[in-house]
Amino acid sequence: MTQLDSAPATQQAVRPGRKRDHTRDPEIMTAAMDVLAEVGYERMTVDMVAARAKAGKATLYRRWPSKADLVLDAVSCMGAAKAGVLPDTGSLRGDLVALLSPRTVHDADHKLKVMLGLASVIAHSPELAESIREAFLEPRAAVTRALLQRAKERGEIAPDCDVELLSTVSSSMVISRAMLEHRPVDRAFLLSVIDGVIIPAAGTGPAR
């Protein structure tokens, strides 16, 4: 809570003898996310993060005013570097399945763990909830939404189906499954959601 100045950016030009500014931000944030995924926000200590990043605790506090700020920043940065090209296999099911590359699934699993670790904080911080949504859920939902929309436009699915809602189904089911059943994000489950919920719910097009 002690709000000292954050970063006035007083001196920027490389002064007399110096390396550079804080180049270690990425390692620190990665360490923070890892610890977060492993033990959750409340049990995560700043020392743990510092130790994992091989940094001094003071370094963290020089850069972020509090644990909460560090986490918030790390979560926000985590969403960057996405924007893959949409798959285009010709069928909605093919497109959806194409999303389930091992890489993507593994990524999602890690993000899911981070999210679960933050769950109790999320409930009290709309700001953090928004960051999480933006960084983790929204990009995925956007892809699914686009695939559904395209399928609708080419008449593959029902013209009146709720694309917005359907695009959130798989994330939702994965989240609650992970939360309550301790199951990792798993390809087989995602397939059953696609084939047992999304595809049938999307219908078979206007021609029926």
Add this chain to the structure above:
Amino acid sequence: MTQLDSAPATQQAVRPGRKRDHTRDPEIMTAAMDVLAEVGYERMTVDMVAARAKAGKATLYRRWPSKADLVLDAVSCMGAAKAGVLPDTGSLRGDLVALLSPRTVHDADHKLKVMLGLASVIAHSPELAESIREAFLEPRAAVTRALLQRAKERGEIAPDCDVELLSTVSSSMVISRAMLEHRPVDRAFLLSVIDGVIIPAAGTGPAR
């Protein structure tokens, strides 16, 4: 810290001079659940619970060996008293909508908040996760499952639809919506899940 044995909740014969045994268990557990729903497990302190129940902290520790045991016990007890009769309106949609009484919805909202408050603990305690699932999710899923099964048996929905999976859809979507968007459990949303996901995904019977 570790969740060990639960608590037998036993009591013996009324001794010489005494009122009765711990009659205040219900108030205490209710207080615990309320605090849990409001601040989450980690920020919930035993003092808060005692204060809200107008009890001494010592009283809590006479009855439960630890904070974790209190919470576990309270969660387990919370699942009792359900077993409503299945609605029977003749149609699957009618049955599902009939579940959405204000009372039920409000109940679900409270339980949801408790669950979110426990989220980070759940991730580290399969035992607690199981209790939550059993007390909160399973009863609801069971009802939906039964309704779907009945609809399938009378040929109202596709004979090959995945009842098990579909029965978990609405809870899942409510959970993630509450978690990431701070929305309370809300009748309108549940209706859109019924009409936009569950019903269409269940299909229109073997005659198609």
Add this chain to the structure above:
DNA sequence: CATATACGGAACCGGTTAGTTTCGGAAACG
């Protein structure tokens, strides 16, 4: 009324952790 029991309240103890300070050392540069 005497006694026994459990209660609410408050003080207390010990461990843990967010946040601070200090210090020796290493990099870059003149």
Add this chain to the structure above:
DNA sequence: CGTTTCCGAAACTAACCGGTTCCGTATATG
């Protein structure tokens, strides 16, 4: 080689909280 600046490590402070102890009181029994 000296200077400047930041870093990692570790010691330190203050607050908080789980859990314990103690005490005055209410209540029911006999």
